[in-house]
Amino acid sequence: MPNTRVIYWFRTDLRLHDSPALQAALGLHPEAFWPVWTWDPHYVYRARVGVNRWQFLTDCQNDLSKSITKLNKKSKLFLMREAPQTLFPKLFKAWKITHLVFEKDTDAYARDRDANVIKAAEEAGVQVIVRSGRTLWDSDLLVEKNHGKPTMSISQVQNAGPKIGLIPRPIPAPKSLPDPGPTNLDFKQDEPDQRPDFNGKSRQSADKSYEKIAGPKGDFAVPTLEELGFPSATSAHRGGETIGLKILDNIISDETYTATFEKPKTSPAAFDPQATTLLSPHLHFGSLSIREFYWRVQDIVTTFKGKASQPPVSLTGQLLFRDMYFGAQAKLGYSFGQTMYNSHCRFIPWHLPSKVNHETKLVTGEYHIDSTEAEEWFQRWKWGRTGFPWIDALMRQLRKDGWIHHLGRHAVACFLTRGGCYVSWERGAEVFEEWLLDHETASNAGNWQWLSCTAFFAQFYRCYSPVAFPKKWDKEGAFVRKYVPELKNLDDKYIYEPWTAPLANQKKAGVKIQGNGSEDVQGVYPKPMFDFGERRTVCLDGMKKAYQVGLYGDDAKVIDGSWRKLFDDHGEGPTEGESFEDAMGPSAGSEDKIREGPEHGFDDDGAIEEDESGAKEIGGESKGGEKRGSKRKAGQKTLDAHFKKLKTG
DNA sequence: GCACTGGTTGGCGAA
DNA sequence: CTTCGCCAACCAGTG
Incomplete structure (x- = not known):
């Protein structure tokens, strides 16, 4: 078709085979055809993406670019470092674009983004073609x-x-691809807003991926991990x-x-x-x-x-x-990714609930620390130091390889939420979001709701044991020995409960079972962070009660905080009454009451009050760090610092 | 409306 | 060593 100049916008369809959208684009028989990727600051800074997933993504992009070039020596994946919302209007003009084609994406953010791009295209007289294919x-x-x-x-x-x-x-x-047109970029790059940077903690150096719109060499290359400021990836799984x-x-x-x-x-x-x-x-x-x-x-x-x-x-x-x-x-x-305002997610008074901006109805990326004990459990879970080898092996596999088996995900998710720690599924989902190669919001949020029995699944009395369950699959503990090498010489009979091993056996195996995992000592593996049987009973009672109360995330009582009146004072999780005061600290008049306030644009009504330890260091951003960090309890600070050290070291 | 069954992936003790 | 029923009990879907 003469005078048809097409941008094909790649997103989560990094392939040439079976692409309905690509087929539609090529069906236009364009005189000029640009395969494009936009380096979106939302993904770079506001999504949690660990180094292994960056590697996988850039593997996909580089492979695709090579395949494109094989079909047409003049073409490649033209990667431009700017938000699509600002980049496309300029590209439409500069390259005299007539058509924009892409595959439909139903992720909540993607819908907003695409709606803006479609609007800009309409204003520029560019025809947009969208095909479902994901x-x-x-x-x-x-x-x-x-x-x-x-x-x-x-x-x-x-x-x-x-x-x-x-x-x-x-x-x-396709067996061939049309030539791209000229790739002049004679317009100004819109600089991204780098704050907040949810991935800041993972970077060794500042992100440089936006320094030039077509990359450091001006050749539209895929950014490297070095440009992103990340260390080398640890996973062997490649994209x-x-x-x-x-x-x-x-x-x-x-x-x-x-x-x-x-x-x-x-x-x-x-x-x-x-x-x-x-x-x-x-x-x-x-x-x-x-x-x-x-x-x-x-x-x-x-x-x-x-x-x-x-x-x-x-x-x-x-x-x-x-x-x-x-x-x-x-x-x-958006509500599918959180409890608050989610009409189909049960409300359970979990520990460490998300902070919510009630104007946008979205979680802020931070959370309340209602219990320092629960925060310690969460950190030990995250870094694979719970003292339960099955859980720790899985979490270390997740961090290193970016992948664990589906049933392994069940085990760690149940353990963190309804079957152990009674911590909000949203905390676990954030860790999976950062570390999983295969993370996608829909499956991740859905599976966490499934395992926490807040949606999709309701048999909360079916609880995974960190000891009995793995025995069914791996009596000798080969998996634990691989990912928790401290225990590699321990007798089979103790491999899932090393704290029961007599001292003589520990000595023979060259491992001491002691401490809480806060010190990284050679030949030491921590004691279990709680009695699992006791915790299972406590969690089961909590779940039973929460199911009886029967609230969902969009209930007015959940949103205004009055849900507390419906729960027993002695139940698990944040509750009302005297022990609530004990656990959370006085809810008013405290000298330590530094809160996330209107100055940050968050209108959190305090559905759950924080304790005096701060609860501010979370979310991957440094906002207000020092001020609040100093108010943290010493023990917790030490633990956090340790885990941070482990992570970078 | 009610009884009943089935639900991708539990644990445990008895037989 | 496997199989079965129970634990205390959920919801959705069906007739």
């Missing part, structure tokens, strides 16, 4: 066919999905369409594995190789198409001679859960 079915259509309601069970997806139609067969990758398709080939080549896969029967303790496909990060970044995955598996299942497994436990069944969470998020928007 999920099996268009998430908005799925909601529509589910009577306009968020998809909250797998049976709803299984009913609503087929009403939309058959899952489309994958589209082959890119080439790798994603190769992993799929390997899976498919084992017909029995593919056709008889049953998720609950795969071992969370297996490593090298793991028991599941490890394709989830590729689905997240789009380096593997979900329909490619679906149909390659389905075709094996159809021809398989023998008894094939069925959804939801089968391989294709796993994909249905993903669509379920996307459907829930598509309807519930």
Whole structure:
């Protein structure tokens, strides 16, 4: 088509195979075609992204760029370091663009962003083409066919999905790409707002990825980890369409594995190789198409001679859960990622609840420390020093590799929330957001709600034991020995409860079970941070009570704080009455009452009061750091400092 | 409206 | 060593 000049905007579809949006763009037969990525400050600073996920993302981008160049020597992935909302209006003019094409994204932030970009395009006379492709079915259509309601069970997806139609067969990758037009950038770069930087703590040096719009060499290159100020990645799992398709080939080549896969029967303790496909990060970044995955598996299942497994436990069944969470998020928007204002998330008076801005109805990224004990438990959980080897091994695997098995995620999520610490699922979700390679908001928030029994799942009396559960999979503790090497010589019978090992056995194994993990001493592993049996009972009682009270995140009593009157004074978590005062400190007139106030634009009405220890260091930003840090309790400060040291060291 | 079943992945002790 | 029923009890979906 003469005079058609197209920007194809890549986002979470970093591939050439099976892209409905890319097909639509090429169907315009443009005279000029630019494959573009915009380096969005929202992702760089306001999302929690650990170094391993940066590596995976840039792997995908570099691989895609190479593949583009293979199809057209003049072309590549043109990566520009600016927010799309400000960049595109300038590009439309500079490059005389007629069409902008991209794949639909139903993440809450993405919808806002895309709406702004679409508006700017309309104002510039640029035609926008959007195609669904990230999920099996268009998430908005799925909601529509589910009577306009968020998809909250797998049976709803299984009913609503087929009403939309058959899952489309994958589209082959294009065999050629049109030339790009000139890539002049004779306009001024809009500098990003670097504050707050949720990833600031991970950086060794300042982020330099925005210094020039087309990169340091002006060649539109993908930023390096060094430019981002990050140290080297620690995970061996690498990104890119080439790798994603190769992993799929390997899976498919084992017909029995593919056709008889049953998720609950795969071992969370297996490593090298793991028991599941490890394709989830590729689905997240789009380096593997979900329909490619679906149909390659389905075709094996159809021809398989023998008894094939069925959804939801089968391989294709796993994909249905993903669509379920996307459907829930598509309807519930931002509120799906939090408890407050979430109409479908049960309210439980967890420890360490999120702070909320009641004007925007969004969480601020900070949280209340209602209990220093719970904060210590949370930090020990995060850094793999709980004293429960199964939990610690999983959390260390997460930090190092960026991936843990689904059932391992169950174990650590249950332990942090309803089955141990009674800490808000939102704290755990933030850690997963930072460290998981495959993190996507919909699946992460959905699964945390599932495991914490606040949505999707309600059998809170089914509780994972950090001792009994792993024994079912790994009697010898090979997984623990790999990720918690302090314990590698301990006898099998003590591997999941080393505190029961007699001193003679500890000595023989070269490990001392002592302390609370606050000191990093060679040959020492901490004692368990609580009696699990006791905590399980306390949590179960708390959950029972919270279910009886029956509040959801959008209830007026939850929002105004009057929920406290409905809970027993002696129950777990922040409650009303005398012991509330004891636990939280006086709610008024305290000299230490330094609060997140209107000066920060947060209008938190204090649904839960903080204790005098501050509760300000969280959220990954340095805002108000020193002032409040000094008010922290000494013990906690030491612990925090230690964990920080571990993290960088 | 009510009884009943099933729910991707629990733990435990008895037989 | 495996299988079964119980624990104390949730919700959604169905007839």
